Each structure stands twice: as C-alpha cells, then as structure tokens.
Amino acid sequence: MLIVLSLGGSILAKNLDPDRFLKYANALRDISKKHTLLVVTGGGEAARDYIGAARAMGADEVTCDYIGIEITRLNARLLISALGPDAYPEIPSNYPEASKAMTSGKVVVMGGVTPGQTTDAVAAILAEYLRADLLTIATSIDGVYSSDPNCDPSAVKYEKISPEKLINIVMAIEMKAGSKSPVDPVAAKIIERCKLDALVMDARNPDLLVEIICGEAAKKSPISCGTWITAKKNQKLKHRGSDIHPYCRDPDWADGSASLQLLERRRTRA
Template sequence: MAPLAYRRVVVKLSGEALAGPEPSGIDQATIDRIAADLVAARVLGVSLGVVVGGGNLLRGATAADKGADRTTADVMGMLATVMNALALEAAIERLGAPARAMSALSMPQVCETYERRAARRHMADGRIVLLAGGTGNPFFTTDTTAVLRAAELSADAVLKATNVDGVYSADPKRDPNAVRYDRLSADEALERRLGVMDFTAFSLARDRRIPIIVFSIREPGAVESVLRGTGRATIVGG
C-alpha cells in the first residue's frame, strides 16, 4: 500500500455532508459511515482533528439574511456545530475509538472547552478531536476555523471533505464543460475566485504554507485514500 502522505491533519467536514441524502438534519447512516472512515484513519497512526460545520441545522449567514442580528445568528450557527460534533463523537465511540468534542464556546456541562495545548495532548494520546464552536467569534467561517486550528495544532494539511471530488473551474453539476484541477496554488485559487474556501482561510493557509486537499467524502474509505495520496482530490497550496 502507498505510504502515508500526512501524519497529522485537520479534516474540515461540512454540516451539509452530515445530512446525507436529506436536505437538512443529521442522517445517522451517514454519520456512522464518516465515523468509520475517521476511525480507519486513526488506526493507521494518523493524528486527527475534525472541524465540523453546522449548515445542516442552521447557517448563521442565512439566519442573518432573514432578519436575525448577525452576531446572534452566528452564535446560533456555532451551537449547531456543537450538536454535530457531539453526534460524531458518539458515533466514533460506538466503534470503540476514543474521541473528544471541544468547543470554542465555553459550555462545560456539554463538552470540553477548546484549548490548544489540551487539544494537542488529546491528539497525542490517540483521541479524535472534534473541534466545534467555530473560532468562538462571529463573522468567521468554519473554513477559517479549520485552517486556524491546523496552524495551532501543527497539522500537515487541511482535508476539506465535500460532495465533489476536487476543485472545478465551475459547478460541474451545472456546467458539463467545467474543468477539474489536480493542483492549484493558493494564489491561483484566489485569483480565479473558485470559492473552495473563503478569502481569510486561503490567505492564512498560504501564509502558513498549509496545503488544502479537497475531496469527496461520499465514498467509504475516502479519508484513507487522501492520506495515502491515492484518492481523487485537488491539492491547493502547500
């Protein structure tokens, strides 16, 4: 088998991915499949942090567009990420692997509060760390959170799990002539406005030289394939 390309990673998992075939909510079969992929990666000896989005339950920007105060709406979105992290933590532990949900928003009755050194210890001890609550501040996306946590935790890469197998020049579902890229620099992704991650996330990844690997989470074993460098994906920056 191919050797591992990365030994310590932060996986960015969108909330929408947890909804599975449904338009919203948490699909248990999908959660269980993703949990199995993460556990399989841990068995390989990879240290894993997972930043979870909340768009399957509530997206702060959408709530703000409908009239909610933006700061309040973003906090609501952060709470949704905690719910997803707890669901994923439970699924991982049912498989017999240790996991720890940590939130940037302090809620000690629910889960551990995120602190960089504690998170690093959990990863060193073999726990899969579920990083919820965004950055703990409004106006920042979970994409930015993923790159920030990767920098804090000295991760080799950010693995962005999506519903498509890489970065395209246009939406492949709408444009049959969309071109798929195998590799891009961060500057190219920004200049071409490809929209894989927001500007802040890309800028931080570029400055810290953290590669972003965009891949589809829809197939079982996708995480391990990316870790071995054999999966179908687009590598941005690094």
C-alpha cells in the first residue's frame, strides 16, 4: 500500500525528546518494510510558541504561517536524522518533489508547504496527488466523535464514517467557540473531494501505529484507538509515481487561496 502519514507535532516533538523521535523512527521503519510511506510532520508546541511570539511583535498572519512551516520542517529534519539511511535525505518543498523522492524507496519526510494550510491539509493534498491507498492522521485523539469530547461529555465516537459525514461533524465543531475538531476542515474537504480512505487515530504509542497500519489497514476492522473514513469509489486509480502533473484539480485548493479564505472566515468569527 501507498500510505501518507500526517504525524502530529504534539506527539512527535513533545519536549524535543530525542528518544521519542527515535521510537517513532523505529515505528516508521517497520511500516516502510511493508508499505510505501511518506510522512508529513506537524509543528507542535514549538510552532505555537514561535507563532505566539511573532504575533506579540506585530507580525502578520502570513509571516506567522511561514514561521510555522519552518518549524514543521525542523521537526522533519530531526525525524530524518532519527531514521538515518532509511530516510530520503532531503525535505521536499512541494508535491512533485515528494513524488520524485518516493521513487528512492526510502521513507520520505516533509513539513508544511503553503501558508494557510495545516500539515493535515498538506498530507491530504499529498495523498490525493499520489493517489495514495490510505491517509493516516496520527494525533493524540482516539478518533472522530459526534462533537468535541472535551466540551461535550455525551459525544459519541464513530468506528467508521463517510467523508461527507466527516465534513458535517468538522464544520459543526469548528463553529463552536473553544471546540477543536479532530481533522482540519481543509483536509476533510480534500478527503471528501477525492474519495480518500483515511484513518484518524491516537498514535501517542508508536508501537500501536505499527500494529494498526500493518495489521488492520487492509481490512479496516473497528479499532479502539481510531476512526476509519471510507468512501465508495467508482474506479481505482493507479498511483501517480514520479510523473509531474498539476497536483490538484481545483487550483484554488492547490495554491492555498481557498484554505486562506476559510482561515480568514474562522478568524472573523473569533
């Protein structure tokens, strides 16, 4: 299988613990023995700290986005160091570069790409571009709930949902002040648009990440630590490989303008 993994910075880079990076590197190494693997790393607490400092000094939001992107790439660089010879040595800065890197047979690791897009959105676009078999969003949340479980004790967890259902849930959660959705709205839209199979899972234990992706990804049986997002497909597309084409059918999503507009609407509501 061709798998794109969005690895949250909050679980990968917590306290910048070298042992944590090495444990995730071992997990990714094991996964790559069975699957073709590309990883997009998040920024985590360090990105939030740097962005907060920039805002306090009057930086505009685009500048803050670029700062966040740089932090995600620093985390990518650390993970590449932990993977050693099993990693592609360079960090792709766009989707065609990631596609070319994939042909090396190594684990490809990258960070953010476009201002206004989270690394979840970057991973979703990458999965669409490569026509991946599975997008995995590895986070500290054990799946998708009917509402934010941190704010609503009656929230119900789903074992499997459709992309359309995911969008409805995400947008409802995002409309509520103080609530946080398990999937970025832009990523959810891309999952729905290209009918991606996806998994949202609690990956704070790297060994569990290996167990689920290597053991359950093909059959998508219910798991306690996550939610499967499955779509009906009319046709199975071949993996893109290294051929270079425009990486999104919709140029507004490709260049980030649509996600920037969505971000601006959310900021206006706040």
